[in-house]
Amino acid sequence: MFKFNNLSNKLTIIACFLIAAILIVVNVINYYQSKDSTSYYLEEIQKKTMFDVNEAYKIYSNSKRSAIASIAIFIEKNPKPNANELFDVLESIRSAGGFDVTYIGFEDDGSLYQSNRVIRSPESTNFDARTRSWYQESKNAKKLTVSDPYKSIEDDSITISYAAPVYKNNKLIAVVGGDYNLHTFSKDVLSIGHSDSSYAGVYDKDGTIVFHEDKDRMLTKNDLSINIANAIKENPDLIDPSKEETLFYAKDEAGKTQVITCNQTLNPKYIVCSITDESVYTDAVNKVLFQQVIIALIAIIIALILVRFTIAKNLKPIAVITT
Template sequence: MRSLSLKFKISFIAALVFAFTLIVVISSSYFGSKKIVQRGVQNQFTAYADETRNFIDSWLESKIHEMNVSANTILDNISDEDKLIKQMKLISDVGNYDLIYLGIEADGKFLASTPTSLPDNFDPRTRPWYQSAVASEDVIITKPYINASDGAMVISFAKAVKQDGNVLGVVACDLNIENLRKNILNKIYGETGYTFITNKSGLIIIHPDEQFILKKNKRI
């Protein structure tokens, strides 16, 4: 009986050691696989984010290029008001802008691609978009805002028109970003993933839930 009891004890201990080893191996395999899956998901979403960022960068670069070309076109026709309006109308149609407009430095006159109702004392030189463009050598981009006329999300681009370092005026445009928003929100990641866009200060510009639009992202 003692011999049998000893054999039983040895077998029992060996079984425990084997079971423990098996648990360790299974646990190591599980956690190792979990890390691999997590790393794969993280890499996938990083790729998604890079794709969206590159798309937006490309879109912005194209609009900035168009504004630089517009400024040069305006400069070539700065002394001919009728030709200026025709050129702005053409630029607006080609670029799908809501409005192209020009503030003239010499007399404060305001010209636009389509007739616009403004107060009699309106002076574009006092407007933030005009002053910001004059202070910059580059195209400036405003914060997104809601267009009062149709409720659409709009951003404005503006560029100072200069000749020999002297400011002749500022050309600007209003652009509805609804098509950009749709393009971004149509990208579905996984089963429930989605993209939302903020500016540098954390203001939400694009989000599938409209209640968050133009609200501060508290996580930033």
């Protein structure tokens, strides 16, 4: 029987408490260090994912801009091409740039030539390219412009238009453009930021979902997108990559907390965000805590056995003398 009035037992208990206290302190320190390290690496992974998606966004957007600019250069050098030559150029750029359709509207008569070999004009189809929003916006800006996303009247897809004016001797002669399906963009670019616990999306400054893997969410708002927009309005530094603390929290429509990191896109109207469920962070930290507790318990048990054995062995002569 374990007797507390026995000297060896008393020393064992004292040593056990001291060892347990030391191990608890050491494991608490290790836990918080491991917690910080785990959170840091998860944050870095999320930030890197957001960075990769943003870079892919830039590459895609720049490729579309370059394709439209190449048509503008061709028309500038050949202001009066024949219809077949024009159709061939438009189709080549459409195919190379991944557009749904490319087109050119002429300033002198308002006619529109499309890559699908359709011609529209005020006389034949009562269509005047000069009255279209993409034409007027590019003409007024006097540079390449990108429209806000809109639903196509032809197939109801979410579309964005690139348009660039063409000048000859400082005189506007045409505006070239191309339509691009944003669902294709979402599949090709946002998939980079997709995993079992996180995804990426592009939002405007008011919380409208511009690009999303789920096309039904595009051009809509939800609690999460609104909360993201509000957080950035309150603290614009959250989309400043030069700042260290750019992670923030926002609740989704189910009331679950999401960990967010965002950055400005090539288009100043939009931001790209990487979104991860907070449980990814808490589960990782809880796993570290569980491991630390198990290690501490095992260490205390082993230390208790060793201390008990050592004390009993070394105090045996005293027990003999006492007897």
